[in-house]
Amino acid sequence: MRRKLRYGLGGWLALMLGLTLLAGCGSDDNEDVIDGRVGRSYVYGTLDGALASQLMEIFAPHPWRGETDGVLLISADTLLGLSASQKAAAQAIIKSGQHAVLVTSSRQPHIEALHALTGTAAAISLDRMSGRYVASELYGFAQPHGKMRMIIAPPFADTFKPESDASKQERAEFAATWILEKVREPAPAAQTQASPAAGPAQLSSTSLPWQLAVADTMAPMWSTCDIDTQQCTNQVQLYISAWMVYSASAAAGQPSDYFVVQMAADINTAGCRDFYGNRNHSDRIAAYWLRQANMSASAPGVAPSQMDINPAYAPVEANPSTTVTTGTTWSLSGTGTAGTEAAGSSLAFSAGVSYSDQRTATYQALQTQVNIGATGDNTASWTYDSWDFVHAGIEPGDRACGGPGLRVQQALPSIIYGGTFTPLQSWVWQAQPSVRQQFAGKTLPVTVNASLLLGWTYYSGGRACGAKQPTGFVYLINDNVDVDIVGSIELPGGNPYSLDGLNFDVSCDITTNFGTIPLGPAWQGQNNAAGNPGTPYALPAWAVNIPFAPTSAPSLSLATLSPTSGPAGTVVTLTGTNLGTATTVNFGGSQITQFALTPQSAIQVVAPQGTGTALVSVGNASGFSNSLSFTYTR
Numbered sequence: 183m184r185r186k187l188r189y190g191l192g193g194w195l196a197l198m199l200g201l202t203l204l205a206g207c208g209s210d211d212n213e214d215v216i217d218g219r220v221g222r223s224y225v226y227g228t229l230d231g232a233l234a235s236q237l238m239e240i241f242a243p244h245p246w247r248g249e250t251d252g253v254l255l256i257s258a259d260t261l262l263g264l265s266a267s268q269k270a271a272a273q274a275i276i277k278s279g280q281h282a283v284l285v286t287s288s289r290q291p292h293i294e295a296l297h298a299l300t301g302t303a304a305a306i307s308l309d310r311m312s313g314r315y316v317a318s319e320l321y322g323f324a325q326p327h328g329k330m331r332m333i334i335a336p337p338f339a340d341t342f343k344p345e346s347d348a349s350k351q352e353r354a355e356f357a358a359t360w361i362l363e364k365v366r367e368p369a370p371a372a373q374t375q376a377s378p379a380a381g382p383a384q385l386s387s388t389s390l391p392w393q394l395a396v397a398d399t400m401a402p403m404w405s406t407c408d409i410d411t412q413q414c415t416n417q418v419q420l421y422i423s424a425w426m427v428y429s430a431s432a433a434a435g436q437p438s439d440y441f442v443v444q445m446a447a448d449i450n451t452a453g454c455r456d457f458y459g460n461r462n463h464s465d466r467i468a469a470y471w472l473r474q475a476n477m478s479a480s481a482p483g484v485a486p487s488q489m490d491i492n493p494a495y496a497p498v499e500a501n502p503s504t505t506v507t508t509g510t511t512w513s514l515s516g517t518g519t520a521g522t523e524a525a526g527s528s529l530a531f532s533a534g535v536s537y538s539d540q541r542t543a544t545y546q547a548l549q550t551q552v553n554i555g556a557t558g559d560n561t562a563s564w565t566y567d568s569w570d571f572v573h574a575g576i577e578p579g580d581r582a583c584g585g586p587g588l589r590v591q592q593a594l595p596s597i598i599y600g601g602t603f604t605p606l607q608s609w610v611w612q613a614q615p616s617v618r619q620q621f622a623g624k625t626l627p628v629t630v631n632a633s634l635l636l637g638w639t640y641y642s643g644g645r646a647c648g649a650k651q652p653t654g655f656v657y658l659i660n661d662n663v664d665v666d667i668v669g670s671i672e673l674p675g676g677n678p679y680s681l682d683g684l685n686f687d688v689s690c691d692i693t694t695n696f697g698t699i700p701l702g703p704a705w706q707g708q709n710n711a712a713g714n715p716g717t718p719y720a721l722p723a724w725a726v727n728i729p730f731a732p733t734s735a736p737s738l739s740l741a742t743l744s745p746t747s748g749p750a751g752t753v754v755t756l757t758g759t760n761l762g763t764a765t766t767v768n769f770g771g772s773q774i775t776q777f778a779l780t781p782q783s784a785i786q787v788v789a790p791q792g793t794g795t796a797l798v799s800v801g802n803a804s805g806f807s808n809s810l811s812f813t814y815t816r
Contacts, residue, residue, distance in 0.1 A: 218242035219358045222252035223281075226268075227260035231286040231319045232345060233335060236354035250274040253281045253361060258292035261285050273299045279782070282324035282331070282365050284357060289317050296323050303625045303729055305332040305394050310627070310725035314340060320357060320397070324365040328521070328762040328783060329389065330729075333360045335397040336722055341413055342403070349399060349415045349453070356397045356419060364395065385529070385537040390423040390444060391521050392728060398721050400634050402454065402470065402699045414454035414470070418721065421446040422479070422630055427535055428731035431516035437612035440492075440514060441626065441728060442537050443562070445477050446606040454636060455600040468576065468590045471568070472598040473637030473698050475605065476718055478553075478563030479630045488617050489560050492610035500550040502571040509539040510608050519732050521763070529763070539608050547571040547598050554609070562609045568598050568637070569713055576639055577694055588639065588694075618730055625727035633718035636699045736760040738800050738807035747813040750792060754812060756785040756800065763802045769812070770796025789814075 217223070224246035229237060243255050248271045264272065275281045276299060283299075285292055290309045297304045302325075308316050320335040335353050338345035367389060400416040425442040432438040454470040481489060492512060500506040513536040520529045529535070551565040575593035590599075597603050617626070696713035740758040748754075756767070762783045767774040770792045777787040785800065789812060797809040 216242055219355075220253055220361045223255065224249055224252050225255045227257050229255060229286045230257050232338065233319050233350055233354050233357075234286055236347075236350045237284070237286070237320070237357065240351075240354050240358050250278065251281075254283045255286070256283065257286050258288045261292055262295055269299055276300055276323055277325050279326040280366055282322045282333075282361055284320060284322040284333075286320055287317065288321040288334075293321050296321065300325055302330060303727055305330065305392075305727055306334060307627070307725040307727060311722065315722045319353075322357065322360065324361075326365050326367065327779065329391045329393075331360075331364050331393055331395075333357060333364075333395045333397065338399060339401045341401050343413045345399070345401075346415060349417070352417050353397045353399070356417075360395055360397075364393065385425050385427075385442070385520060385535055390425050390442075392426065393421060393423040394724075394726055396420040396422075396724060398632075400454075400636075400719055400721070402636060402719065416453040416634075416636075417448075417450045418632070418634070419448040420477075420630070420632055420721075420724075422628075422724075422726055424728045425520055425537060426729060426731035427514060427518060427520040428733055429514055429516045429518040430733065431518070432615070435614075437489075438615045439613040439618055439730060441611040441613070442510075442512065442608065443479065443611060443728075444539065444606060444608045445479060445562075445564075445630070447475070447477065447604065447632065449475055449603045449605075449634065450601070451598065451603075451636075452600050467638070467640035468588055468594055468599070469638035469640075470636035470699055471572070471594050471638075472548075472603060472634070473568055473572075473713075473715065474635035474718055475548075475566045475603065476563065476633045477605065477607070477631070478561055479628055480559060480561040481611070481626060481628050483627065484560060484613075484617055484620070486559050487614075488620075489611055489613040491554055491560060491562060492612050495554075495609050498550065499552050500545060502549055502568070503544060503546050505542055505544045506550075507540055508543045508607065509541055510610060511538040511540055512536070512610050519734065521731060529765070543606075545597070545603075545605070546595050547593075548603070560611060562607075562611075563631075564605070564607050566603070566605060569715070572598075572637065572639070573696065573713065621730070623730050623733070625729050628726050628728055630724040630726055631720070633720045635715060635718040637696065637713065638699065639694060639696045734804060736763055736802075737804050738764060738802060740798070740800060740807050740810050743798055743810040743812060746811065747815050748789065749815055750789055752789045754787055754789055754798070755780075756787065756798070756810075757782075758800070758807065760802075761785050761800060764800040766801045768797075768799045768801060768806060768809075770798070 218241040220241060223241040223243040225238070225241075225243035226246040237255060241253060241255060243253075246254055246256075248268060250271050252275075254272060254275050272283050276283055283296060285296055288296075288308075290304070290307065293306060293308065294304045305323075306321075308318065314337045318334050318336055319338075320333070322333040324331045333356075335357070338349070396419060398418045398420065400418055401413055403413045421444070423444040423446070427440040427442065429438055429440070449472060451470065451472050456469075494512060495510050498506045498508055513534055515534040518531060518535070520531070520535055545566060547568045548566040549568070549570060551567065553561070553563040553565065572593050576588050576590065595601075613626075621627070698713065698715045700716035700719055738758065738760050740756055742755075742757045744755050744757075745752065754769075762779060764785060765775065767777055767785065767787045769787065769790055772790045772792075774787055774790065777785050779785060789796075793814050796812045796814065798812050799806045799809045801807070
């Protein structure tokens with residue numbers, strides 16, 4: 183009897199201890215647990231950096247104890263101290279196809295340590311950048327379905343005011359959107375290429391294997407006659423994407439490596455629209471609208487004779503509101519691979535590879551200017567400019583005091599005023615074998631630049647006035663309206679006067695004035711023909727690393743087959759090594775090129791007609807794997 187009681191008490195104590203331990207592990211299994219915007223997420227240690235509190239609010243993370251079923255947020259220094267088991271769990275999160283690891287206050291060693299978890303090269307080199315940009319507020323990494331997805335949020339611009347909470351919130355929200363839209367995008371259809379007779383392999387133009395997203399800001403300053411210098415913030419997101427292709431059959435003197443590159447952006451002008459707010463001059467002024475956007479990419483240190491832009495690429499210049507075909511169609515014959523070997527997403531091809539992202543686009547209010555080869559190197563660049571469109575349509579309706587004011591609604595569509603402009607362009611870099619040798623076949627260093635110019639316009643009789651908090655210099659335009667640019671000037675009487683931003687007042691007159699932020703050179707009198715543009719506001723020049731394609735497809739191996747028996751038509755799941763690179767399934771002698779790849783890089787294939795026992799294997803350009811058996815049942 184005592185023995186039974188002792189066991190009963192022991193069981194009771196064990197139960198109580200188990201409940202205590204569960205309570206100590208948090209309330210993850212409690213129905214009252216609230217997850218953040220992306221679902222379940224975790225935090226390990228204490229986040230630091232400017233975006234920490236916003237990230238905690240948006241993701242609502244739970245304490246991390248090695249779970250792999252959610253996004254992981256971690257500070258940079260904590261990342262370097264992970265144990266072997268924690269590194270394995272973080273690796274599983276990165277490769278899950280649903281989640282990512284986000285690291286705050288990252289520098290180059292932290293980014294390299296994060297990529298080392300999956301044996302991939304760092305997508306960016308902060309040590310090649312300058313000033314405050316040798317660090318980032320946030321860096322994230324994921325490998326959904328073998329693709330590489332990265333995000334970086336640089337420090338806020340070095341201005342006289344810190345980043346607003348609203349801007350921080352938007353950038354932290356973008357990190358959540360990145361996970362939902364870029365990391366959790368649908369799994370791509372299986373890439374198939376069994377034989378030359380099957381034709382070229384198709385590379386996806388909407389799900390490129392390598393992509394870096396940048397969550398940046400533009401923070402111009404301005405002032406008016408009766409308030410202190412102010413600052414507004416526009417949100418700017420950049421996307422750099424690439425397919426990497428290697429041709430093993432390149433003839434002497436011909437390119438062996440190809441980089442199909444896309445540059446895209448989301449440029450939102452809502453943060454700086456109508457900075458006058460509810461002032462009674464709103465029908466006489468429009469500021470700040472997107473006057474110009476510039477995007478470019480180049481491979482520094484690589485001579486044009488070693489790498490140039492594929493001559494078959496024909497970029498399109500377009501006038502505002504003209505519908506044009508943009509993008510490129512490109513094909514390569516021969517054999518080779520495309521993708522990233524370490525990520526398990528290489529695509530082997532034996533008859534060639536084709537790519538197309540051609541589409542129709544209408545850049546309302548913006549003229550597209552292409553600068554390919556103009557600099558005598560491998561730079562690909564585009565300029566989008568709205569000056570001609572705006573200048574032609576924004577004059578006052580009847581040029582009189584009682585008129586309707588500027589034609590803001592007609593001349594300033596949302597794409598440049600308060601909405602989002604989403605340019606996308608692509609090109610193909612083709613490189614000689616010497617380029618691969620120069621960089622040891624690892625990564626191609628690429629510099630990505632973007633710059634913006636905001637426009638303003640008003641009409642006024644005006645009066646001379648000064649800002650309360652001067653920080654730049656003044657020059658006069660017609661009607662005695664003060665406008666300033668960076669610098670200094672001595673006013674009559676020898677007193678220095680300076681301003682930073684734009685300073686003007688609006689009254690009732692017929693003269694329409696134009697300008698930009700940043701401002702153009704000092705001048706007096708009526709505007710010049712181009713609206714006196716200044717030097718565009720430059721975003722950080724990003725030093726990115728695009729990996730070379732592997733020179734051969736990785737070898738394959740099968741570990742399991744489930745179920746091991748069934749009738750024809752059974753969906754059979756195969757697991758193993760490097761299955762993301764498989765291009766065919768041999769099922770009892772039938773070559774199957776239509777199959778699905780799961781987020782866990784398993785293959786699902788439908789059993790064809792057959793009898794008895796069938797041997798199943800998978801293949802790519804390196805050959806076939808070992809075989810496993812499937813038994814047909816009636």
